[in-house]
C-alpha cells in the first residue's frame with residue numbers, strides 16, 4: 001500500500017498494519033478458501049507455520065452428482081463459512097485481534113463459490129479493520145510448499161489439479177511466469193473422464209491411481225509432446241485414445257483388463273508431466289522443483305518425478321497429501337508475501353473465475 | 363439500538379442504518395449488477411458519511427431471499443460474517459416482505475412478486491394492519507404465475523390486490539386479465555426494496571435473532587441438481 005488515502009477503512013487498516021509491523025510480533029494470517037467444493041479457513045504464522053487448517057469438505061455430497069455442482073457448493077459455503085473461520089481461530093488459539101491480515105482466494109474457480117469467501121473476508125476486514133489480501137488459487141498451491149520448506153529461486157512448479165495443468169517459473173517471491181499449460185483438458189479432468197469410461201466412481205484420480213498399481217502399462221497410448229521446445233500439455237488426444245481402445249475392444253467382443261488400461265493411461269500422463277518438468281527445470285537452471293495441486297497426491301507421479309529429479313540432481317519438494325488438495329493454509333502462506341510488500345486489496349475485491357496467474361504479479 | 367440493514371437479494375442494492383426512532387441514512391441503487399463489488403464499499407461509505415464506525419453498530423438485518431441465488435448469498439455471507447466478527451445479533455428478513463413494506467397502509471392484498479423463470483414467480487400475500495405492521499396471509503412460495511393468480515382471485519375476496527416489484531411489468535397483462543378491476547399497480551419507487559424497511563422490521567424482530575452461524579439464505583427451492591437426484595432416488 002502506498003499511502004493511506006481518504007477513506008476511513010483505508011485509514012484503519014493502515015493503522016493496523018503499522019502497529020503490527022512496529023510490534024515485531026509474528027505475523028498471523030487468516031486464510032479463507034472457497035474456490036471449489038472445500039470450505040476452508042486457516043491460521044498461518046509468518047507464511048510458514050500452520051497453526052490451524054480447517055477443511056469442511058463437501059466431497060461426499062458431490063460424489064452423488066458425479067462432479068462438483070457449483071450451486072450446491074455455493075450453498076454449503078454460506079452455511080459453513082463463519083463456523084469454519086471460528087474453528088480455525090479456536091484451534092490456533094487466536095482471536096481476530098491477533099490476526100494481521102485476511103488472505104482470501106479471489107480466482108480462479110467457481111464464481112458463485114468464490115464470492116462467498118470473498119464476501120465473508122471483506123465483511124470481517126471492514127468490521128474489524130484488518131487488512132485484506134486477494135490470493136490467486138494456483139499461487140496458493142505453489143506456496144503450500146513453503147509450509148514444508150523454504151523456497152529457493154529460480155524454481156519450477158508443476159501445478160496439476162482437476163482444473164489446472166501448468167508449469168510455472170518463479171525467480172522471486174510473488175512473481176510468476178507461465179512456461180507451459182494445457183491446451184485442452186487439465187490432467188485431473190482427463191483422469192475423471194477416463195475413470196468414468198472405466199465405470200470408476202468420481203473423483204476418478206485416486207481410483208485410477210490405485211487400479212494402475214495392479215496393472216501393467218502394456219497398451220500403447222500416445223504421448224502428446226507437441227512442438228519440441230514446447231512446455232504446453234494436451235490430454236484430450238490421450239483421453240480419446242483410451243475411449244477408442246475401449247470401444248474397439250467391445251466391437252470385437254474382447255475385454256481389456258481395466259487395470260492395464262489404467263496403468264497405460266497413467267504412464268502416458270505421468271511421463272509427459274515428468275519429462276517436461278525436468279526439461280524446464282534444467283533449461284532455467286532451477287534450484288528447486290515443486291509439485292503442487294490435487295493431482296500431486298498421485299502415487300505414480302510422486303514416485304517418477306522423485307526418481308527423475310534425483311537422477312538430474314534437482315531438489316524436489318512435494319507437500320504432504322493434506323496440503324496438495326484445496327486448503328486455506330496455502331492461501332495464507334501465499335498471502336504472506338503480499339503482506340510483507342504491503343499490497344492490500346480494497347473492499348471492491350471481486351471473484352474472477354478465469355483469473356490468470358500472471359495478472360497477479362505487478 | 364443502531365441497526366445496519368442490507369439487501370442484495372435482487373436487482374436493487376440497498377443499505378441503511380437506523381436507530382429505534384429514525385432512519386440515519388440509506389443508499390439504494392438500481393444498477394442491477396456488481397453487488398459483490400459494491401456492497402462492502404457501499405456500507406463503508408454510508409457509515410463514513412454518518413461518522414460511524416463498525417463498532418457503533420448494535421445489530422444487523424439482511425434480506426435473506428428469495429431472489430437471485432448469488433445475490434442472496436453475497437448479502438447473507440456479508441451480514442453473518444460482520445455480525446459474527448463484531449459479536450452482535452443478526453436477523454434475516456424475507457426479501458418479499460421488504461418490498462411489501464413499501465405499501466404499508468394499503469387496504470387489500472399486498473403481493474410482491476419476483477420473476478423466477480419458466481412462468482414461475484417468488485411471491486406471497488400480505489395484509490397491512492393500519493400503518494403498524496404487516497402480516498403474511500399467503501406464505502411465501504415459488505409458484506406458476508397462472509396458479510398464483512387463480513389462488514389470489516379466490517382467496518382475496520372483493521378487495522383490491524396491489525402487485526409490487528420490478529418484474530410485475532413483465533406480467534401486467536396477465537394480471538389484469540385474471541383479476542380485472544381489482545388489480546392495482548404501484549408507482550415505480552414502490553417496486554424497489556429499501557433497506558430502511560429492513561432496518562424497521564429488523565428492529566422489531568431482533569429478539570428472534572439466532573447465532574450468526576445459523577443465518578442462511580431462504581432460496582425457496584432446492585438446487586436443481588439436488589432436486590433431480592432426489593427424484594431419481596424415489597423412482
Ligand SMILES: [Zn+2]
Pocket residue numbers: 137141161293294325326
Ligand atoms: Zn486447487
